[in-house]
Amino acid sequence: MKQIDKTALFRLSVIGQLVSREQLQRGELQQIIRELAQRNYAIPGSRRTQLGEKTIQAWYYNWLKGGIEALVPQTRTDRGLSKLVPEVQEAILNAKRENPRRSIRQIQLLLETSGVVADNVLSRSSIHRLLQTHGISRMTGSASLLEEKRSFSAEFAGSVWYGDVLHGPAVPTPKGMRKAYLVSLMDDASRLIAHSAFCLGETALDIEGVLKQAVLKRGLPKKLIVDNGAAYRSATLQGICARLGIHLIYCRPYAPEGKGKLERWHRTFRDQFLSELDASRVLDLSDLNARLWAWVERIYHLAPHSGLGGLTPLARYQKDLVKIRTLGQRATHIDAIFLHRVSRFVRKDGTVSYEGNFFEVPYELAGQTVQLVVDPHAGTVAGVENQAGESLGLATMLDAVGNMQRVRRKPQTADADAIYTPRIGPNMIETALVKYHGKKGA
Structure with missing residues (x-):
């Protein structure tokens, strides 16, 4: 069955008061249209909340001519093309x-x-x-002044980090050639790369993996500035930053200049690393990352930087070591901070599924919905929690063969010690023998 266009459904909902009427009195059409134009709407793909009378009237007449199909937006054949010289x-x-x-x-x-x-x-x-x-049709900034843009730099290393993704080369994988993405975190004051790694995606999980290695090596930034994309807005990344005391900040749409230093590093990376890389000799993703990390630590971090007064990124970073926040007590449970929580229903046999595998949880949880505490990078389940975050027990990989020898718990009666045993007396035996011989004689 063909799916109805969402915009057409919205337009029909607006004129519903008109199309549901069998007959309109003289002047009633314009009166209803004026009332509809005064209402607020959640218009798909638009920040506006109101519609013009002419727009509503046009939708109504289109519906009269062709029904809901006439309410589907018509795509211009010259969309995206300009006839201007x-x-x-x-x-x-x-x-x-x-x-x-x-x-x-x-x-x-x-x-x-x-x-x-x-x-x-x-x-x-x-x-x-x-x-x-070109994506610049909206008016932005002050009504009377141009938007002021000034170069700036954090005073100390560890104050501000930037995060971004760069498209990389294709690499061999067990499933064939796949595109790699460079996920990087840079310190603003020193231009030092806190951590950078090629990943097979640009998802929130990939970004979290790079962030974990970065804080283990370089401590905790006060602020992390990232793009406004869906991956960076994931609840898991926001939760991790909150637990680590990192203020997660999103760049304004269409304002990439907020991460100009990282964009400059990307150009250096293309010129010095990618241009010299022989992709045909890369064995796999780990081989590509080994080459990346060698270049970052031995070349980039040790090269004098004009924006740092001739200091190298590593030397500039080391000047502020005493000011950089360390993990402290968080280091003892850093793995737990990066764990995910996923909702799962416990089956009747006390198992749950995750990433194609089955795990056993406390049998008492059968029939309930619980939160699995999982390591998304390893694909393992660490335990089970309730909605309040309280531990409900461990989760272990299902061993179906081992369960053959496992002693199972029997269902309990109201009084387990009071087992019913019928009492057999002489009269019961005699009655049974009479019935038996009577059936035999018959």
């Missing part, structure tokens, strides 16, 4: 980037007064489509 396109984009608060009308007037285009030739819709294609 390259020189005009460049002028529009430069005008918007120079002052993000400029409206379409302001850009139009600016190009006309500067002689880039003739008066009344450049349409506002053409400007809007071009800006939307």
Whole structure:
């Protein structure tokens, strides 16, 4: 069965009060449309909360002509394409980037007064489509001033770390060639790479693995600035940072300049490492990482940096060793901090499943939903907790063969010691013999 378009469903919900009426009285249509236009809506794909009267009216007449199929948004055949000449396109984009608060009308007037285009030739819709294609159609920043951007650097190492992902080369795996992603964490003040590793994905789990190694080697940062992507917004990463006392900060969308130092390191990495890498000689992911770590520790960390006054990243980092937060008591249970909790239902045989394997938990939990405490990197289960985080016991890998010899617990009666045994008296025996001989004679 074909799935109904979500936008069409939303539009139908808006005009539902109209389409459900068998007949509309004179003037009633416009009255209802005005009422609908005054309401607030959760509009799919938009930050706006209200709709115009003409928009609602158009949806209503479209529905009358073609039903719900007529409410499906029509994709333009020229979407993403601009008919403007390259020189005009460049002028529009430069005008918007120079002052993000400029409206379409302001850009139009600016190009006309500067002689880039003739008066009344450049349409506002053409400007809007071009800006939307490049992701800069919205107005941002102060209404009267340009957004102020200044270079800055943390005063001490360990104050601010940046995290980001870079697409890397393909590597051999047991399942064939797969793309690798470089996940990196950089210290702002020293430009030192707290840890960096090639992973087979750019998920929250990959980022958490790199963060764990980084804090083990370089201590705890006060702030960790990352992208606004879904992987960085995972509940598990947020929980880990909260337990470690790290303030997790997200960059504003379309503002990558907040991580300019890490972007600069990516360029250095491409120029000095990737350009010299012979991918055909890489054996697997671990071999690629071994090469990466050798280059970071022996080349990058020991090279003088112009932004550090000629100091190397390692030397600059070591100047602030006394100010860097250590793991302290957290080091004794660092593995537990990075464990995940996943919800599972305990089967009747006292087992739960995780990553294709079965684990035995306390039998009393059968039929309940519990939280498995798991190590997602090793694919193992450490124990079981309730919703409040209280331990309910251990979890062990299911040994079906061993369970053949295992002594099972028998169900208990109300009084286990009072086992019922019928008492047999002489009269009962005599009655039984009479019945037996009577049946035999018959």
